Amino acid sequence: MYPLTGVLTCDNCGEPFHGVAQKLGQKMHLRMWHSIRRCSMRPMSVVAQTVEKEFAERVLGCVNLDDGWREAVLAAMVNEGPKPDHTLELKRIQAAIANLRKQHLWGAITDDEFKAEYRELERQSRLLEAAQSDPLTPNLDRAASLLQDLPSLWNHPGVTLEQRRDLAREVFEEVRINEGSLVAVKPRPVYAPLFAYSTWSGSIIGDNHSS
Secondary structure (H helix, E strand, O other): HHHOOEEEEOOOOOOEEEEEEEOOOOOOEEEEEEEOOOOOOOOOOHHHHHHHHHHHOOOOOHHOOOOOOHHHHHHHHHHHOOOOOOOHHHHHHHHHHHHHHHHHHHOOHHHHHHHHHHHHHHHHHHHHHHHHHHOOOHHHHHHHHHHHHHHHHHOOOOHHHHHHHHOOOOHHEEEEEEOOOOEEEEEEOOOOOHHHHOEEEEEEOOOOOOO
């Protein structure tokens, strides 16, 4: 199990890295591998433990929510103004996804066609959901509590690799890597204002990358 599977992506082309086990001699080496060979990014793979350690230190270890976070975050979110209603568009996308699954099941489209169209519909859905989210609806207290506990949860010896993967997917849409090192992250919408409020010792955190 690779904790960053599903969130670790290439900063160059946006495609994901996948966990791969390589046996060299008697030892098994766990790596995160970028399988898009047409991408010019190098190296194509990184040691899984190394990138996970960097993730814990440079990302999880940088969250800093002081006593004034709630008032400041809520004020900033209210000032953003009303959000547009994309309910109909989201229903249309959900119907399109359901129809796409039927076409794939019936063999009307190939696996590659299904994956490409499904990925695009999912991308559109995420963008619409983020755009219409009510700034006062998200459970900020729960989100803040999880962020503050995340470093200790991630490093706790009793937490499994699968649980670490679920934690990463809960908080982040993307963790971007460039030339073997983390360069940016994209938190999920409910966590984004908390990251923006936090004090960071670096510039890898931001939502300037989109999928």
